[in-house]
Amino acid sequence: PLTAIKGYAEGLIDGVADTPERREKYLRTIFAKASDMTTLVDELSFYTKIDTNNIPYHFEKVQVNDYFRDCIEDSSPELELVNVELSFESDIAEETYVLGDREQLRRVMNNLIGNAVKYRGNKEKGMIKVCLTQEDGLVRVGVTDNGIGISESALPYVFERFYRADTSRNSKQGGSGLGLAIARRIIEEHGGSIWAES
Secondary structure: OHHHHHHHHHHOOOOOOOOOHHHHHHHHHHHHHHHHHHHHHHHHHHHHHHHOOOOOOOOOOEEEHHHHHHHHHHHHHHHHHHEEEEEEEEOOOOOEEEEHHHHHHHHHHHHHHHHHHHHHOOOOEEEEEEEEEEOOOOOOOOEEEOOOOOOOOOHHHOOOOOOOHHHHHHHOOOOOOHHHHHHHHHHOOOOOOOOOOO
């Protein structure tokens, strides 16, 4: 983002943007790239804290179905605007609770849903489904989508920090390459595991 910010600012200074429309386009680009940079710095700062165990977790009893229904309800209106349908299914009894940090689990869900939206490809309508099941005393949260998928060779690395399965595609989509690494750390701190299938 910094290279683009400098380039477009230089274009404004040098008068390359010689019409009001072009100046507005340059300013909008600078703003968008600065916003990307803010996100990158925030994610890098958060990852540094989580990597050095400086994030205090606030574990409490969380009613599983209610919690994930709330996550879906919070995300659905925004996704409708970009023609993505978000659905929820659960095979878990209503009285099922887990110990979890609500804020950090929300961060994981926002990241997974955000990635599904970002990489839906050229599908006219995106579909994301969150499905809860219980296995051997553990709650399994599956997030599936109808997006472009990930190559088999990339799957083992998607939760590594700064990893991008397709750097040319991902640079156009934005993102820091930290979101899934953060999600993995949070889930591991909850005593769980996270993986991807395509």
